[in-house]
Amino acid sequence: MTTNEHAEEAADLLQELGLKEYEAKCFVGLTRVPTGTAKKLSEITDVPRTRIYDAIRVLEAQGLVEIQHSSPQQFRAVPLEEATETLREQYESRVERLRGALESVDDVDSEAKSPVQEVWTLSGQTAIATRANKLVEDATDEVVLVVGDDSVLTEELVDRLNDTAADVAIGAVSTAAQTEIQDAVPDATTFTSGLEWLRGENDPDHDVAIGRLMLVDRSSFLVSSIMPDSHSEQAIFGTGVGNGLVVVARRLIAQGLLPSRDPGQGDA
Incomplete structure (x- = not known):
């Protein structure tokens, strides 16, 4: 410039x-x-x-x-x-x-709504990163994160992963990335996810790659996709123990975890 x-x-x-x-x-x-x-x-x-x-x-x-x-x-x-x-x-x-x-604005509809089975979409890297940071900050039991794109592991997210009292397990798509993650979050359990397809390298069109898969307290799920050209990020966010997306997330993330760390074991 x-x-x-x-x-x-x-x-x-x-x-x-x-x-x-x-x-x-x-x-x-x-x-x-x-x-x-x-x-x-x-x-x-x-x-x-x-x-x-x-x-x-x-x-x-x-x-x-x-x-x-x-x-x-x-x-x-x-x-x-x-x-x-x-x-x-x-x-x-x-x-x-x-x-x-x-916060001072009055609610138009004051009727409480059940949070069960919610599914929402988010757009924009900043908004998605803010939601991911908040999920980790509010975690009480367990945070399982699979990193598909290195850019999602921001300094702010690393700080929250290091500060949380919840158990943290982080998956990477390569051994080299796993080593870097372990250095950044030393108290976390790290693993090679076995989900190489997250990067979209096997897709001949290279249309999209998964940015992150996140499962928090076995009840909240966030998955994002990143466009290779614009690097714009979009995500789906789901909550509720019985939510179909949450169940799928457990099965996907568990592919790279030891059985004792499988976030789906608690439902057996």
């Missing part, structure tokens, strides 16, 4: 975090110079000079820019470490406020 492309990406990301277009462009522009006047900043960013001052006032109020009241005024961005920390705190604060607001 060129410098201009990086600058455009940074401005786009700042807008996703809540800044308006001119504010984002002004901040990115100031990170490229020690200090700048409204004229210089307008030249760097293509933001109309008349709009620079409004954008700078907003950025100053958010703690992202400092102003020297000289003639002409000089502006400079706060150090990047301070700026990113400020933006992180603002984003987290908004998320917490959103959570509080959503």
